[in-house]
Amino acid sequence: MDKKEIKIIEEITEKLLKLLDVEGNFEILEVKGDKEESLDIVLNTKDTGVVIGYHGDTLEGLQLVLSLCVARKLGRFIRISVDVGDYKKNRAEWLKTLALETKERVLSEGKEIAIPELKSWERRVVHLLLEGDGEVISESQGEGRDRILIVRPRK
Known part of the structure; x- marks a missing residue:
């Protein structure tokens, strides 16, 4: 630019x-x-x-x-x-913690977990954090305000 x-x-x-x-x-x-x-x-x-x-x-x-x-x-x-x-910066830190805690729950329970009510940029933070992870997969499902983020074990 x-x-x-x-x-x-x-x-x-x-x-x-x-x-x-x-x-x-x-x-x-x-x-x-x-x-x-x-x-x-x-x-x-x-x-x-x-x-x-x-x-x-x-x-x-x-x-x-x-x-x-x-x-x-x-x-x-x-x-x-x-x-x-620093609203987004602080929120991103909280999201990273949420993503890692969700990953641990997914691995310990062996099933997918949904994280509802995230804005698009918040879902992006979680996706980017988990995209290179070899143990779990994250994906968004749904449309508009009903869109949720799913974290599940990698098969």
């Missing part, structure tokens, strides 16, 4: 935050080693709770709108993750 594209993303982010009446600053970080183009936007604001919203719903909506605006302007999709107040 070149400097011109980063500048465009900065401008879009600034406009969106201004429209939402959110004061603060942000940093754009390129994610290296990901299979697709990815950016992390770290937002620093005193309005953390407002930006995160109930169970992260507002943050997820902000991220979606930002991703769509950037895709439209650049003509291609770039995975954008927005974090504020």
Whole structure:
């Protein structure tokens, strides 16, 4: 990603935050080693709770709108993750613990276990953590808000 594209993303982010009446600053970080183009936007604001919203719903909506605006302007999709107040960072740590505990339960009980009510980025964290595991397999099933993550023993 070149400097011109980063500048465009900065401008879009600034406009969106201004429209939402959110004061603060942000940093754009390129994610290296990901299979697709990815950016992390770290937002620093005193309005953390407002930006995160109930169970992260507002943050997820902000991220979606930002991703769509950037895709439209650049003509291609770039995975954008927005974090504020270390919400996603802390949530990802909890998800890693959940994934490892679920793996241990699957192995000890010898049957699949469902993890319901995860957002798409949360399922992705679990999938990426378990994808190279030789003992269990993770997969998502269902549609929309009813989508669940299944962890089962590898046969």
